[in-house]
Amino acid sequence: MRKRAEPVLDSAVDDAIESLRSLIRQAHRLVIFRAVLRDPVVAALLDFLEGIAGSRAHTAKVAKRVAASYAAFFAGLASQVVSAQEAAVGTPWQNHLLNLMLRDENPFSRGAEGHGLDRMGPSLVLQVEADLARLRELHCLRGEQVAVAFQAMGWDGTWPGWDRLRAEEDSCKPLSDQRLEMKRRLSRASDWGPLVTELAAYYSRNGAGKFSEFRAFRWNPQSRGGALEGIASPDPITLEDLVGYEDQKQWLARNTGYFLAGHPANNVFVYGDRGTGKSSAIKALLNRFAGSSLRMVEVSRDDLHDLPRVIGLLRDRPQHFIVFVDDLSFEEGETQYKTLKAMLEGSLESRPGNVVVYATSNRRHLIREFFSDRNDLQGDEIRRQDTLQEKVSLADRFGIQLSFVAPDQKQYLAIVCAMAGRRGLTLKPGDLERRALQWAQRYNARSGRTARQFMDCLCAEVDTGKGK
16 A cells, blocks of 8 residues: 555656646746736745745755745735735735736736727737736645645645635725726636736726826835835825815815816915815815826925926826825925926926826915015115015916915814714713813814814723713
């Protein structure tokens, strides 16, 4: 029995190794989706498979390489599982590969993003079909396939695998219903080749690359010469959460709606007292128009000189972008505002139709002025009035200017009562208002921000049993 069992075992190992070698060959033949191979988790997996399938004679050096590659692969998947914010499809490995495919930026996804399949020749479509067949082989890889070859190396102990890194009950919510549905469609299909049309439609609706995965971005000038970084958890604030300022909110929503519909839209400048919800009103537009082509890119005031590069990255995309500049103001001698002025109006290069600028400031006049600026007889400058006009002209280049004024006592208390209702607080109105006014007096401010900070403190007291 023992002699007859050995050839069966050897045959199983040989079959497993040959299967892995075939999988590796297919992976390295990817063409359109070749960037998938540069992903650290995928690269670690392939290096691991090559180590255990390369030779039956495993030296200490090979064993060390295999262990390191598997550690990188396993740890990479585990890190994604514990930090996941959306529901997964399939095993952790399958979910990771599907995510890579849907956010891959390649000639097919970029072409489909802009024009669907209309401008793609048959050669490109055929190559995509071939790539999808190879990707499906990678997708179907399971830990059990690897266990036989891995244990043949002399692995001591139980094979850990990677298929059950995630808990059975996955409570994460999908970030995008369309993305989740496309992943499920791929996961269930026995052949991915016929899904080219559906995949192209997905890219057309949702975009390619990082624009398919994120709705909000920040510009990072330190990342390899500057890059857009996706924000996984944008502020959940909604326009309905902001009490009051109905006219201002309507202007923002109306202008943004025109923008998304392809009509002419204005750049928007929102100014006013601190803590009144200027920034929140703009960020809330992402949630008002959730599911649309709207994306938001936050650019720091200090990085305005990079605006031409940011616009260059957005110009040819089919999505619509709000470039959001928060807390905009300039001191004497600062010149970043000139780049912004040129982009808004005046540059030889036109602002693309899929980009608008929404900015906020506590100051109506964005460039600091002095009374001495208005004295034409002071200083050596001959055309001093021209300098004054240069300083006040930036705000005028925003087609829509909206003012957020600090609320009076009645409006402030209305904001507090609305917040209390949303949070389910049941304090008597008199007690609530008295405490809200005491809080505002202590911090010398009445604003939406002050009201929210008061409610945060009050909710904490109630939760701990100290609130009366």
